[in-house]
Amino acid sequence: AQSVSQHNHHVILSEAxxxxxxxxxxxxxxxxLFWYVQYPGQHLQLLLKYFxxxxxxxxxxxxxxxxxxxxxxxxxxxxSVQWSDTAEYxxxxxxxxxxxxxxxxxxKGTKLSVKP
Amino acid sequence: xxxxxxxxSNKVTEKGKDVELRCDPISGHTALYWYRQRLGQGLExxxxxxxxxxxxxxxxxxxxxxxERTGESVSTLTIQRxxxxxxxxxxxxxxxxxxSDTQYFGPGTRLTVL
Numbered sequence: 001a002q003s004v005s006q007h008n009h010h011v012i013l014s015e016a017x018x019x020x021x022x023x024x025x026x027x028x029x030x031x032x033l034f035w036y037v038q039y040p041g042q043h044l045q046l047l048l049k050y051f052x053x054x055x056x057x058x059x060x061x062x063x064x065x066x067x068x069x070x071x072x073x074x075x076x077x078x079x080s081v082q083w084s085d086t087a088e089y090x091x092x093x094x095x096x097x098x099x100x101x102x103x104x105x106x107x108k109g110t111k112l113s114v115k116p
Numbered sequence: 117x118x119x120x121x122x123x124x125s126n127k128v129t130e131k132g133k134d135v136e137l138r139c140d141p142i143s144g145h146t147a148l149y150w151y152r153q154r155l156g157q158g159l160e161x162x163x164x165x166x167x168x169x170x171x172x173x174x175x176x177x178x179x180x181x182x183x184e185r186t187g188e189s190v191s192t193l194t195i196q197r198x199x200x201x202x203x204x205x206x207x208x209x210x211x212x213x214x215x216s217d218t219q220y221f222g223p224g225t226r227l228t229v230l
Contacts (some may be wrong), residue, residue, distance in 0.1 A: 024224075
């Protein structure tokens with residue numbers, strides 16, 4: 001079965017530090033890839049997504065992610081984090097099976113705490 | 117415009133009771149999803165409605181779980197004879213056309229089974 005792995009359960013950074021959150025998935029076929037974010041007290045919302053084309057995807061609030069097909073990875077990056085980036089980040093994958101879309105499979109999430 | 121809404125926001129019930137959770141999707145969204153999030157875990161897919169097609173129930177953990185959707189409107193997730201392991205946050209999401217489209221999430225219902 002398809003799975004999504006997020007390597008870090010909790011990341012603690014100081015403001016202005018660089019961020020990279022790992023995400024790996026297990027399916028070898030066509031995939032759509034997403035990062036969702038949940039800020040404290042708020043709903044889950046889309047941060048960025050990859051469907052096709054340029055493997056470097058830019059999202060809101062200065063985040064970006066790079067799809068590396070050979071590594072089955074979709075890591076999230078930000079050059080300089082802010083205290084307001086404190087949130088939980090979820091990687092998700094939607095695979096195509098025989099031309100049909102599968103369901104969205106989520107990783108377990110990474111909590112990011114940014115110290116002011 | 118209005119987002120996805122869910123009710124109740126919190127539900128405490130006794131083991132063995134039935135519960136109903138409600139989701140109002142964004143108007144015009146043809147796809148609706150239910151997920152479960154247990155403490156410290158990721159989102160676990162439960163069920164997916166797409167337009168008038170038969171729902172994808174592949175994620176329902178047992179026959180105690182069922183869901184209905186009226187057209188492209190409200191959905192109800194029902195858990196019969198609740199167990200303590202059913203305690204979780206139940207999230208609903210909707211999207212315009214399908215599972216690869218951006219999903220918009222509601223605030224969730226926190227279910228506690230005593």
